[in-house]
Amino acid sequence: MPDQEATIGVIGGSGLYDMDGMTDVHYIDVDTPYGKPSDSVVVGTLEGTRVAFLPRHGRGHRINPTGIPVRANIYALKVLGVQRLISVSAVGSLKEDFAPLDLVVPDQIIDRTRQRHNTFFDEGVVAHVGFAEPFCPGASSVIAASGQEVGVTTHLGGTMIVMEGPAFSTKAESFMYRSWGAGIIGMTALPEAKLAREAEMCYATMAWITDYDCWHESEETVTVEMVVQNLLQNVAHSKEMLHKVIPQLVPSENCGCNAALKDAIITDPRGISEETKHKLRPIVGKYIN
Ligand SMILES: CSC[C@H]1O[C@H](OP(=O)(O)O)[C@H](O)[C@@H]1O
């Protein structure tokens, strides 16, 4: 595999702006039809595997959740060869037994975002990917097993609310999300998960609980200070876990993530312009040439 390619991708969230222990490192600035990604992508070797790492808020946390160039991020990782993508996120808890510092590996998601581009298929070619199971079950199991191995309280499964932000929720919203049965809340897993599906990548999330949002009677309402304090411990666990997770992320025969577009493109290929084909080649080149 060439130096500037990687099959595994990691998107770092709040607090995770770099990865420890990578060797043979290249910083790559990728330009995409959707503009520049959040920052340079670091490609290096970790535990014998080529990995591409990208901090979604940019180094120094410059980009708010709404402003993250998610299409550019996913497109850039696809161009670099990424097939399986792990996302790391700080989240609030909506359930008593999901406590700060616990790890949740969600299996469902509810979209409460309003201002984001959430598809590669909005111009010139239409595709409808299946999203009933938004996270790759194989990659999710690997993350959960490694959480248990490093000794963190780990919950496999749970519904994640993705809100627009950047302000945190009102109490009324937080109670409503609880009544929906949701377990955690964050601001960034969408459209990331959807675009990763369109790009036929396995996608799973390591969601670290930093707070009880604002619904809890006896716990303090979320603040950035509280999130950051808990993040420091969560980030250390994330880094330790990534060393274990990455070498185990082998392709699974039955997850189907790598064939998400197989029956999803509805546009007659004869009507797709050369310009659109060129723009979307890394995403659809396997099906439309
Ligand atoms: C710093 S608190 C809110 C912020 O943290 C989470 O970011 P990420 O998912 O990238 O870890 C949350 O989604 C908000 O963007």
Ligand SMILES: Nc1ncnc2[nH]cnc12
């Ligand atoms: N309570 C919360 N709401 C939304 N995003 C978060 N990230 C961390 N805590 C959060």
